[in-house]
Amino acid sequence: MVLLSPSIGALRKLMRICERYAEAQGLRYNSKKSELLVFKAGKKVYANVPPLYLGGVALNRVERFKYLGHWVSDNLSDDEDVERERRALAVRCNMLARRFARCSDSVKVTLFKAYCQSFYTCSLWVRYTQRAYNALRVQYNNAFRVLLELPRYCSASEMFTTRRVDSFKAIIRKRCASMLRRLRTSSNGILSALADRWDSAILRHWIRLHSD
Template sequence: MVLLCPSISALMKLLSICESYAEAHGLRYNAKKSELLVFKAGTKYYPDIPEVTLSGAPLKVVPRFKYLGHWVSESQSDDWDIERERRALAVRSNMLIRRFARCTKSVKITLFRAYCQSFYTCALWISFTQKAYNALRVQYNNAFRMLLGLPRYCSASGMFAEAHTDGFHAIMRKRVASLMRRVRASTNGLLTTIAERVDSPLLRSLMCAHVMPCKWAAK
């Protein structure tokens, strides 16, 4: 469970409501497994944060935490989550290369599509450095080359076209477009308002993926 508040006092009020509910139903929150993160607002940051408690125990202040497999950071940068996905891709691709080296090309391509093209939560990446983004792209391209035994410096676009397989940017375009379609089709008023805003980060990410170079959305 995640509580989002505009101020510490609002957060304390919500925590008080949660504690009252837990007490009324014979439950108890584990403060050791709970964390507090304060988002930075541009260059503004408050180093002295009042102590926030849960069930009488103070919450640990952290610069980032993982929620449903996605890294959330105080700077709202997606670099940590992109690195998480790069490492996961490296593990999966190395497993395929090691275990299925003697399989046919068609089998390897099928396995690659199943295990190396998920890019979990990639449609949410809207604030990242080009270095982190390129590292994931290179990891993806090299995984395909090594799995098929292709030369190290062969054309990435050429090898994916020959294998009738989506390249890195094609996957990103599809993921972002899919997210935008679902958000716009949602009956939730908040989601539709966000999707229809001209300055929406999601819309900016979609334009970056389909129209402009990705560095436009990167920081």
């Protein structure tokens, strides 16, 4: 579970609520597996943060942590999560190319769509460098070339169009549109509010993706 708070004092109150509930239910939080992350406010850095205790044990402060497979960093950068997906894509592509080298192109295309187009949590990517983003795009294009044994420098748009496979940008746009639709139809007031705030960084990013 994740607790979010604008201050250490408020976070302490939330943790006391959790501790009381755990005690009433006969449960215990694992302090060794619990961590504290302080998000940076622009260029403002909080060097001296009061200690936070869970079960009498001070929590270790980290600069990043992995939650449900998604890397969260204190500077809100998505570069590390984009790189995680790039590496995972490379592993899946090499596995397909090695095991199904003798299959027909239609079978390879089906396998590619099933294993290489997930881009887990890509709809949450807002702050990333163009270098990290392009590295994933190139990896996606090269994965398709390797699997179908196409020339290294063949046109990416042509090879996807002729085989009716979504390009990298098309997949990202579809994932973001799907996320926006689910937020707007959600019964959760907090989630639906994210889709209605025009000053939201994530909404501006989704709009920019569809306007490019």
